[in-house]
Amino acid sequence: MKQLENQIAVVTGAGRGIGRAIALKFAAEGADVVCVSRTAENSEKVAAEVRALGRRAWAYAVDVASGESVNAAAEKILAELGRVDILVNNAGVTRDGLLMRMTDADWDTVLNTNLKGAFNVTRAFSRAVLKQRAGRVINITSVIGLIGNAGQCNYAASKAGLIGFTQSAAREFAARGVTVNAIAPGFTETDMTAELKPELKEQVLKQIPLGSFGKAEDIAHAAVFLASPGARYVTGQVLAVDGGMVM
Numbered sequence: 001m002k003q004l005e006n007q008i009a010v011v012t013g014a015g016r017g018i019g020r021a022i023a024l025k026f027a028a029e030g031a032d033v034v035c036v037s038r039t040a041e042n043s044e045k046v047a048a049e050v051r052a053l054g055r056r057a058w059a060y061a062v063d064v065a066s067g068e069s070v071n072a073a074a075e076k077i078l079a080e081l082g083r084v085d086i087l088v089n090n091a092g093v094t095r096d097g098l099l100m101r102m103t104d105a106d107w108d109t110v111l112n113t114n115l116k117g118a119f120n121v122t123r124a125f126s127r128a129v130l131k132q133r134a135g136r137v138i139n140i141t142s143v144i145g146l147i148g149n150a151g152q153c154n155y156a157a158s159k160a161g162l163i164g165f166t167q168s169a170a171r172e173f174a175a176r177g178v179t180v181n182a183i184a185p186g187f188t189e190t191d192m193t194a195e196l197k198p199e200l201k202e203q204v205l206k207q208i209p210l211g212s213f214g215k216a217e218d219i220a221h222a223a224v225f226l227a228s229p230g231a232r233y234v235t236g237q238v239l240a241v242d243g244g245m246v247m
Helices: 017-028 041-053 067-081 104-132 153-178 198-205 216-227
Strands: 010-014 032-037 059-060 086-087 136-139 178-185 236-243
Touching: 010 017, 010 059, 010 104, 017 032, 017 041, 017 086, 017 216, 032 041, 041 059, 059 067, 059 178, 086 104, 104 153, 136 153, 136 216, 153 178, 153 198, 178 216, 216 236
Parallel strands: 010 032, 010 086, 032 059, 086 136, 136 178, 178 236
Antiparallel strands: none
16 A cells, blocks of 8 residues: 555645645555645646646645635645645745845745744644544654855744744644654755856765755655554654755
């Protein structure tokens, strides 16, 4: 039997990169997937890929920073599907810049998407998941939330905040049999890292003991583990998938 047979998963930021890899890996492991992205085009594209793997899929265009939009989508999803077993908060953005030059908009956009977005989505589904007395919440944070990074005060704050959110929610949800964990990817080959300058990539690689960037599939494998029956007794943890960068 596949590890996630007949589970229903909601994955935010599913339109590309890590979110897409998680959605497809979940489908390969037997899950049906609700693909959430800011654009209908990206959501539907990944949903079609999930269906090609023989699983059911639904596409939703939602700005996770908007509590109103998230609540409306969650209501529709639960009304149609009846339940959600796995929730992956992966949606995230960057607006890099030195602190002294960072605008209010740069700060607010990143915090509202990366941190408040996870709060909005988890809150919207929490009542249903807790009522089931079973479920998995997986938050995608970052090694930057563990060690910081010059030029990313907003991003680091959002990802560090997500770790605190994970641990607090884990304590709240544990009595109902719902686990809450986080994955902290290191530098992973995505559209974001593709924009890095060659000299910066070389500098980063020197900090990674395994000597290479990760792949989106590496994060997806970790997400499958945390969503699987094998992780029944794991909650409130942060799993760094980073090639040894922060050990």
